Amino acid sequence: MAKGQGKVASAKSGIVARLPRACQDEQAAVEFFESERWGVTGPCCPHCGDVNVYQMKDRKTGERNKRFLWRCKGCNRQFTVRVNSVYEDSPIPMRHWAYAFWAASASKKGVSAKQIQRMTGLSYKSALFMMHRVRFAMADNRTVKPKLSGIVEADETYVGGKPRVKGITKGPQPGWLEKRKTPVVSVVERGGDTRSFVVDRVTSATLARVLLENVDTASYLMTDSHPSYRNLGKPFRRHGTTDHHLGEYARPGGIHSNTVEGVFSLLKRGMYGTFHSVSRKHLHRYLAEFDFRYNARKIEDGERTALAIRNASGKRLTYAQQIGRVAS
Numbered sequence: 001m002a003k004g005q006g007k008v009a010s011a012k013s014g015i016v017a018r019l020p021r022a023c024q025d026e027q028a029a030v031e032f033f034e035s036e037r038w039g040v041t042g043p044c045c046p047h048c049g050d051v052n053v054y055q056m057k058d059r060k061t062g063e064r065n066k067r068f069l070w071r072c073k074g075c076n077r078q079f080t081v082r083v084n085s086v087y088e089d090s091p092i093p094m095r096h097w098a099y100a101f102w103a104a105s106a107s108k109k110g111v112s113a114k115q116i117q118r119m120t121g122l123s124y125k126s127a128l129f130m131m132h133r134v135r136f137a138m139a140d141n142r143t144v145k146p147k148l149s150g151i152v153e154a155d156e157t158y159v160g161g162k163p164r165v166k167g168i169t170k171g172p173q174p175g176w177l178e179k180r181k182t183p184v185v186s187v188v189e190r191g192g193d194t195r196s197f198v199v200d201r202v203t204s205a206t207l208a209r210v211l212l213e214n215v216d217t218a219s220y221l222m223t224d225s226h227p228s229y230r231n232l233g234k235p236f237r238r239h240g241t242t243d244h245h246l247g248e249y250a251r252p253g254g255i256h257s258n259t260v261e262g263v264f265s266l267l268k269r270g271m272y273g274t275f276h277s278v279s280r281k282h283l284h285r286y287l288a289e290f291d292f293r294y295n296a297r298k299i300e301d302g303e304r305t306a307l308a309i310r311n312a313s314g315k316r317l318t319y320a321q322q323i324g325r326v327a328s
Helices: 003-022 026-041 094-106 113-120 124-138 176-180 204-214 258-275 283-295 301-311
Strands: 053-055 070-072 151-159 182-189 194-198 220-224 238-242
Touching: 003 026, 003 094, 003 301, 026 094, 026 301, 094 113, 094 124, 094 283, 094 301, 113 124, 124 283, 124 301, 151 204, 151 258, 182 204, 182 258, 182 283, 194 258, 194 283, 258 283
Parallel strands: 151 220, 220 238
Antiparallel strands: 053 070, 151 182, 182 194
C-alpha cells in the first residue's frame, strides 16, 4: 500500500473507531466534533478568527474544563466547538448530537425523531428539533456549486397520503393532485449529484426555473413525456424522452429517466417506512437529507457522518426559524 493510501485508510478507520465512543462519552464526543471541525490545523476563534487559543483547565484538578471551553488570546473571549454551528446554544449533550448525525448519515432511509427519542431519552420535541438542525447542516449551498452537467435526468413526483379534509377527492378539477400531495421536482446527473425541490405546482414555468438554475444548457436532458417538458428541452444540447404511458421506460442510446426514479424510490421508502407523515412546510429539509446521502453515497458511513458534521459549521437554525416565525 502506498504511503498516501495508508494515511487515508488510517483516517477512515479512526472515524469508525471513535464514533461509538463519541455516542456514549461526552468528552469523547466533544473531542470528535473538535477534530472534525478544526482538523489538523487546530482550533481557531469563531469570534475573531485568531488561531492563538488555549484550552481552559480546572484549577483544582488540572483536567479539562467541564464545559470544554477554549479562550482566545486575541479577543480574550471564550468559546466551544458549539459556537457558530447548528448546535450553538443547545442544551443537548454532544454525545446525543454525535448519535443523531451518525444515525441520519448511515441510515439509507433516514431515522425518525421517535427513534432518536427512544435511543437518547430526549423529549420528542427536542429530538425533532435536533433532527431538523441535522438536516439543515446536511443541506448544500447550491449557489456556490457548479450546475449539473453531462447527462441529466429530470422528473417529478408527489409526496403525501390520502387527504383527511372533506371535499378533496380525486377528480377532473384543476390542481386536485397538488391539494392532496406535495409536488417534488428532482434533477440528477448520471454518476453525479442530485438536487430536489418542493414546488407549488408542476407547470412549464416551475420546471423551467428549476432546470435553468441547476442544469448546464450544454447538457443532454432526459425526461419522460409529461406535457410540461415538451418545449423545455430547446435550451439544452439535446432532449431525450420516454413515454411511460406506452410502457416505454428506455430507448436505444441510453435514453431513460430510471436514475431519477431510483432517487424517488429511496425518498418514498423513507417517507412511507420511516417518517410516515411529513408536512409540506418541512418537506424541503427532508429532501436535503436524502440528497445529502445520495450525493455522498460513494463514501463510507463514518466519512459521511464526518462530512455532515463539517457542514454544520457556520450554520444556525433557531427554533423561531424552524417553526416559521422568521425566515430560515
